[in-house]
Amino acid sequence: MIRKVEFLKWIENYLSGQLTFDQKKIFEDELKVNSELREEFKFQSEIYNAIFEDDVMDLRETLSSLSMAEETNPEDKVQASFDLIEELDTFNQYDKKVDPKELLNYYDSLPKIHVYQHDIASKENIHHFYNEQEVAKVDVEDEDSEADASLMDEIQAAVLEKEVLQLRESLNQITHSMPEHNVSDEKIEKYIEGTLPENEKIEIENEMKVNSKLVADINLHRNLESALQENDVMELRSEMDQIIKTQTSHTKELEDIEKYIDNELVGEDLKSFEDEFYSNSDLKSDVKLHKDVNAAIGERDIIDLRDHLGEISKDSYTNESKSIIMLRPNFSSSLMKRSLAASILIIVGLTAMLKLAPVNNEKLYDKYYEAYPSYGLSRSASTDMDQNLKQGLVLFSEQNYADALGVFKSIIENDTENSVARFYAGQSYQNLDENRNAINEYKSVVEHQQNLFVEQAEWYMSLCLIKEGEKQMAAQQLNKIVASNGYYTQDAKTLLRRLKYSD
Amino acid sequence: MKSYSDLQIQKGILRNDNLVLQYIYKQFFYKVNSFIKKNSGEEEDASDIFQEAIIVIFRKLKEDDSLFENRPFQTYLFSVCRFLWLKQLESRRIEKEKVSETLPFQEDVYDDNLTELVLKNERYSLYQRHFKSLSTDCQKIMQMFFEKIPLKQIAQIMGYKSEKYAKKRKYKCKELLINRIKQDADYKKILEDDT
Numbered sequence: 053m054i055r056k057v058e059f060l061k062w063i064e065n066y067l068s069g070q071l072t073f074d075q076k077k078i079f080e081d082e083l084k085v086n087s088e089l090r091e092e093f094k095f096q097s098e099i100y101n102a103i104f105e106d107d108v109m110d111l112r113e114t115l116s117s118l119s120m121a122e123e124t125n126p127e128d129k130v131q132a133s134f135d136l137i138e139e140l141d142t143f144n145q146y147d148k149k150v151d152p153k154e155l156l157n158y159y160d161s162l163p164k165i166h167v168y169q170h171d172i173a174s175k176e177n178i179h180h181f182y183n184e185q186e187v188a189k190v191d192v193e194d195e196d197s198e199a200d201a202s203l204m205d206e207i208q209a210a211v212l213e214k215e216v217l218q219l220r221e222s223l224n225q226i227t228h229s230m231p232e233h234n235v236s237d238e239k240i241e242k243y244i245e246g247t248l249p250e251n252e253k254i255e256i257e258n259e260m261k262v263n264s265k266l267v268a269d270i271n272l273h274r275n276l277e278s279a280l281q282e283n284d285v286m287e288l289r290s291e292m293d294q295i296i297k298t299q300t301s302h303t304k305e306l307e308d309i310e311k312y313i314d315n316e317l318v319g320e321d322l323k324s325f326e327d328e329f330y331s332n333s334d335l336k337s338d339v340k341l342h343k344d345v346n347a348a349i350g351e352r353d354i355i356d357l358r359d360h361l362g363e364i365s366k367d368s369y370t371n372e373s374k375s376i377i378m379l380r381p382n383f384s385s386s387l388m389k390r391s392l393a394a395s396i397l398i399i400v401g402l403t404a405m406l407k408l409a410p411v412n413n414e415k416l417y418d419k420y421y422e423a424y425p426s427y428g429l430s431r432s433a434s435t436d437m438d439q440n441l442k443q444g445l446v447l448f449s450e451q452n453y454a455d456a457l458g459v460f461k462s463i464i465e466n467d468t469e470n471s472v473a474r475f476y477a478g479q480s481y482q483n484l485d486e487n488r489n490a491i492n493e494y495k496s497v498v499e500h501q502q503n504l505f506v507e508q509a510e511w512y513m514s515l516c517l518i519k520e521g522e523k524q525m526a527a528q529q530l531n532k533i534v535a536s537n538g539y540y541t542q543d544a545k546t547l548l549r550r551l552k553y554s555d
Numbered sequence: 556m557k558s559y560s561d562l563q564i565q566k567g568i569l570r571n572d573n574l575v576l577q578y579i580y581k582q583f584f585y586k587v588n589s590f591i592k593k594n595s596g597e598e599e600d601a602s603d604i605f606q607e608a609i610i611v612i613f614r615k616l617k618e619d620d621s622l623f624e625n626r627p628f629q630t631y632l633f634s635v636c637r638f639l640w641l642k643q644l645e646s647r648r649i650e651k652e653k654v655s656e657t658l659p660f661q662e663d664v665y666d667d668n669l670t671e672l673v674l675k676n677e678r679y680s681l682y683q684r685h686f687k688s689l690s691t692d693c694q695k696i697m698q699m700f701f702e703k704i705p706l707k708q709i710a711q712i713m714g715y716k717s718e719k720y721a722k723k724r725k726y727k728c729k730e731l732l733i734n735r736i737k738q739d740a741d742y743k744k745i746l747e748d749d750t
Binding site: 091237238241268272273275276277279280284285286287289292293299300301302328331333335 | 568571573576577580581582583584585586588589602605606609610613614678679680682683686687697698701702726727729730732733734736737746
C-alpha cells in the first residue's frame with residue numbers, strides 16, 4: 053500500500069525510471085488496485101508527456117531552427133565579433149538547460165518552478181538586451197552593413213518575444229495545474245470541523261494569510277455541503293429540464309393553430325398569431341406538426357367528415373384537442389348518450405353479474421360493447437383511400453366480420469404499421485368473440501402511438517379483458533384510461549368502481 | 556390553457572408545481588429564446604439561461620416573498636434572463652454594447668443582491684452538477700452524511716461492514732467530487748470572477 057502523500061514521489065520516480073525492479077513491481081501492482089493512484093498517475097503522466105513531447109520539443113525545434121538560420125548565414129558567424137551573437141550562443145545553451153529530467157526535478161515544488169522562471173527571466177533581461185543593442189549598433193555601423201544588423205535585431209526580437217514567451221506560458225500552465233498548496237482535503241475537512249490539532253491549525257491559518265488558493269479551497273469545502281443539501285433547487289432544476297426537453301413554448305392554443313391553418317383567424321387574432329409565428333420557432337414547428345397530421349389524415353377526409361358532422365354543435369368539437377380526435381364528435385351526440393344510458397343500465401346490474409359465472413359476464417359485456425362505427429367508410433367514399441381498406445370497412449359495416457377480418461389481415465401483412473386496419477381487425481375479432489386476438493391487435497395500436505385510435509383501442513382492450521375474466525389486468529387498463537383523462541375516462545371510472553365492488 | 560396570476564406563479568415555483576412551470580415555459584421561453592438568438596446565442600444557451608433564471612427567482616423568492624408585489628413576474632423573469640445572458644456574453648468576451656434589446660426589462664432589478672445571488676447560483680449549480688455526476692452510491696452516502704445520519708446507520712443502509720469503511724467511502728467520494736470541481740474550467744472562471 054502506497055500512502056497518498058507518497059503518490060507524487062512514486063509516480064515521479066516511476067516515470068523518470070528511477071525505480072528498482074522490485075519497486076516497479078510494487079508500484080504497478082498498486083496501480084491495478086488503487087483507482088486513486090491510477091487517476092493521479094494518469095494526470096501526472098500526462099503532465100510528464102506534455103513536458104516531454106510538446107513544450108520541450110517545440111522549444112527545441114524552434115531553437116534549433118534558429119541556430120540553423122544562423123548557420124545558413126555564415127557571414128554572421130564570421131562577423132560574430134559583437135555582443136549580440138554571444139548572447140545568442142548563450143541562448144543556444146538553453147535547449148540543453150531545459151532538460152525534461154531537470155524540469156521534473158523542479159516540478160513537485162511550486163517555489164522551485166517560480167525560482168526557475170525567475171532565473172530564466174533574470175538571464176534574459178530585456179533591459180540589458182537593449183543596452184547591449186545600443187553598443188551593437190555602434191559596432192555594426194563600424195564593421196558591417198545595416199542589413200545584417202537589422203537581421204540580427206529581428207532574430208533577437210523573435211527569440212525574446214516568441215520562444216521565451218512560449219516557454220514562460222508553458223511553465224505557467226504547468227504551474228496552474230499543480231496543486232497550489234500542500235494541505236490535503238482531509239486536513240481541510242478537519243480544520244472546518246475544528247478537530248485539527250492546535251499547531252496544525254495555526255500552520256494552516258498562517259498559510260491562509262498568504263495563499264488565496266488555499267482560502268478558495270477551504271471555501272469550496274464549506275460551500276459544498278450547503279450546495280448539496282439544496283434538494284429543492286436540484287429538484288426544480290430537473291423538473292425544468294424535463295419541461296424544456298418535452299414541451300414547446302408558445303402561447304397559442306391548439307384551437308388557434310387549427311384556425312390559423314384553416315385561415316379562420318381574422319383581425320387582431322391573426323396579427324398576434326403571425327407576430328408570434330415569425331419570431332417563435334416552436335410555434336412554427338407546432339403549426340407544421342398540425343399540418344402534417346392533417347395531411348396524414350387527408351384534407352378531403354376532414355372536409356367530408358366535417359360535412360358529415362354538420363349538425364353537431366360547435367362547442368363539442370372546438371374544445372381542446374379537436375384535430376387529434378376527429379372521430380369523436382359523432383360519438384358525442386346520440387351515440388354517447390346511448391352508451392351512457394347503457395352504462396347506467398350496467399351499473400345497476402354489474403355487481404351481481406360480475407360475481408356470476410363468465411356466461412353472465414359476457415352478457416354484461418354484450419350490453420356494454422358496441423361495435424365501433426366504421427367512420428372510415430364515410431371518409432373513404434370520396435377519397436382515394438386504399439381500396440382494400442374501403443372494402444374491409446364495407447364488409448365490417450355489413451357486420452360480415454369474418455370476411456372483413458380477412459381483408460384487414462391482408463392489409464396488415466403488407467403494412468404492419470397500418471393502425472386503422474389493426475384497430476378494425478381488433479374490432480372484427482372482438483365481434484367474432486376472439487378476444488385474445490382482439491387484445492393483441494389493440495395492443496399494437498396502442499404501442500404504435502402515432503395514430504388516432506389509441507384511446508379507443510385502450511378502451512376496447514379493457515372490455516376484452518373483462519370478458520376474458522382478467523379482472524386485474526382490466527382494472528390496470530381502466531386505471532390507465534382514467535389517468536389519461538380522455539374521452540373514455542368517465543366510463544372507465546364507472547366500470548372500474550363496479551369491478552372493485554364485485555371483488 | 557389555464558392562465559395563472561403572479562401570486563399563483565410564485566406559489567407554483569416554490570412548490571415545483573409542474574403545471575405552473577409548464578405554463579411559464581410556454582408563455583415566456585420563446586421570447587427569451589429569440590432574444591438570445593439575436594444576441595449571438597444558441598437554442599441551448601437559451602434553455603440554460605431560462606432554467607437558471609427560474610432557479611435564481613426561486614432562490615430570490617425564498618428570501619423575499621413580496622417579490623412580485625412591485626413588479627410583474629414577466630418583467631422580473633425577462634430582466635433576470637437578460638442579466639444572465641449579458642454576464643455570459645461578458646465571459647465569452649463578446650461585446651455587450653451591441654445587444655439588441657428585444658426583452659422588456661427593469662434596470663432597478665439589477666442590484667448587488669441579485670449579482671450576489673447569481674454568483675452563488677453559479678457556484679452552487681456547478682457543485683451540484685458534479686455531485687449529480689458521481690455514482691449513486693457516492694451521492695447517497697454523502698447526502699446521508701450531510702443529513703447527520705449516524706455513521707453506524709449509514710454503514711447499515713449501504714451494506715458496509717464497518718463504520719470505518721463508511722467513513723472512508725464518504726471521504727473518497729468527497730475527494731473525487733472536489734477534484735472534479737477543481738478541474739472544471741468553469742470553477743477557475745468563478746474563482747477569477749471572485750478576485
